[in-house]
Amino acid sequence: MYSASDxxxxxxxxxxxxxxxxxxxxxxxxxxxxxxYNCKLKNLIxxxxxxxxxxxxxxxxxxxxxxxxxxxxxxxxxxLVFLDEEYNEVTMSAQVFGDKRFFLAEDMEVTVLFxxxxxxxxxxxxxxxxxxxxTEPGVRGDTATNVLKPAQIPGGYTLQVPLFVNVGxxxxxxxxxxxxxxxxxxx
Numbered sequence: 713m714y715s716a717s718d719x720x721x722x723x724x725x726x727x728x729x730x731x732x733x734x735x736x737x738x739x740x741x742x743x744x745x746x747x748x749y750n751c752k753l754k755n756l757i758x759x760x761x762x763x764x765x766x767x768x769x770x771x772x773x774x775x776x777x778x779x780x781x782x783x784x785x786x787x788x789x790x791x792l793v794f795l796d797e798e799y800n801e802v803t804m805s806a807q808v809f810g811d812k813r814f815f816l817a818e819d820m821e822v823t824v825l826f827x828x829x830x831x832x833x834x835x836x837x838x839x840x841x842x843x844x845x846x847t848e849p850g851v852r853g854d855t856a857t858n859v860l861k862p863a864q865i866p867g868g869y870t871l872q873v874p875l876f877v878n879v880g881x882x883x884x885x886x887x888x889x890x891x892x893x894x895x896x897x898x899x
Contacts, residue, residue, distance in 0.1 A: 713771055713772070713773060713774060714771070714772040714773075714774055715769075715770070715771060715772070716747075716749050716766045716767065716768050716769065716770040716772070717768070718772075719734060719737060719749050719751060719766065719772070720734065720737055721734055721735065721736065721737045722734065724756070724774075724775050724777060725753070725772045725773065725774065725775065726772075726773040726774060726775035726776075727753070727764070727772075727773070730755055730756075730757060730758075731755075731756040731757065731775035731777060731827045731832070732753040732754060732755055732756065732762075732775075733753065733754045733756055734751050734752070734753055735752045735753065735754050735761070736751065736752035737749070737750075737751050737752075738750040738751075746767050746768045746769070747767075747768040748765050748766065748767060748768070749765065749766040749767075749768075749770075750763070750764075750765050751763070751764050751765070751766065756775075756825075756827065756832055756833060757827070757832050775827060776827065776828055777825060777826065777827055778825075778826045779823050779824070779825055779826075780796055780823070780824050780826065781796075781797070781821060781822075781823055782794040782795060782796050782802065782821070782822055782823075782824050783795050783819055783820065783821055783822070784816050784817070784818065784819065784820045784822060785801070785818075785819075786818070787806075787816075788803070790805060790806050790807075791803045791804065791805060791806065792804050792805075792806055792809065792813065792816070794822070794824060802824065802831055804824075804831045804834070808831065808832065808833070808834065809834060811869060811890055812834060812836055812887060813867070814865065814866075814867040814868070814869035815836055815840045815842070815869075815885060815887045815890075816836070817840065820836070820837070820840075821837070822834050822835060822836055822837075823835040836887040837887065838886065838887060838888065839884050839885065839886060839887065839893060840884070840885050840887055841882050841883070841884055841885075841896055842865040842866065842882065842883060842885055843865065843866065843880065843881070843882050843883075844863045844864070844865060844873070844877060844878065844879055844880065844881050844882075844883060845864055845865060845866055845879065846863065846864040846879060847861060847862065847863035847864065847873065847877065847878065847879055848861055848862075849878065850874075850875030850876060850877075850878075851875075858874075859874070859875050860872040860873060860874060860875075861873060861874075861875055861877075863877060863883075863892075865885075869890070871885065871890060871891060871892055872891070872892060873892045874892070876895070877892075877895055878898075881895055881897060881898055882895070882896045882897035883895050883896060884896055
């Protein structure tokens with residue numbers, strides 16, 4: 713259990729049975745009365761954001777979160793299947809992932825965050841390498857600084873890449889932002 717003085721940006725707390733992440737934090741001490749802690753909170757399950765004010769004497773629950781290293785096994789319709797070290801299967805909805813699901817590769821090691829035994833979030837490696845399956849050829853003469861064009865990777869995810877990237881090239885993508893980093897292999 714946390715007290716209000718423990719609150720800070722990045723701390724995970726539990727409100728009404730749901731885990732929240734403190735995204736913004738402000739300490740307010742009025743001239744009269746108790747100190748207050750104004751927080752913006754992000755629900756780790758739904759992604760919704762709320763504002764909440766805690767008094768100086770407030771008690772806040774600590775969420776029961778657990779992180780596990782797992783490996784991506786396969787996709788089964790709208791479900792993604794992961795295996796832990798003991799080869800126990802954990803199935804997650806593709807909705808939990810959002811665009812992160814396009815960056816998964818077979819046997820990729822990820823960190824899965826569980827709340828009360830239920831998977832709620834996945835942390836992928838920072839960079840992944842994917843092949844370009846579709847893009848328009850770059851037109852000579854369009855070489856002004858930082859000119860980008862859309863390109864598609866397997867699974868249908870589209871991102872912006874420089875003009876020199878072509879179909880068959882392997883690129884590195886930052887999984888946190890979904891953006892192009894650099895070209896690894898030229899075809």
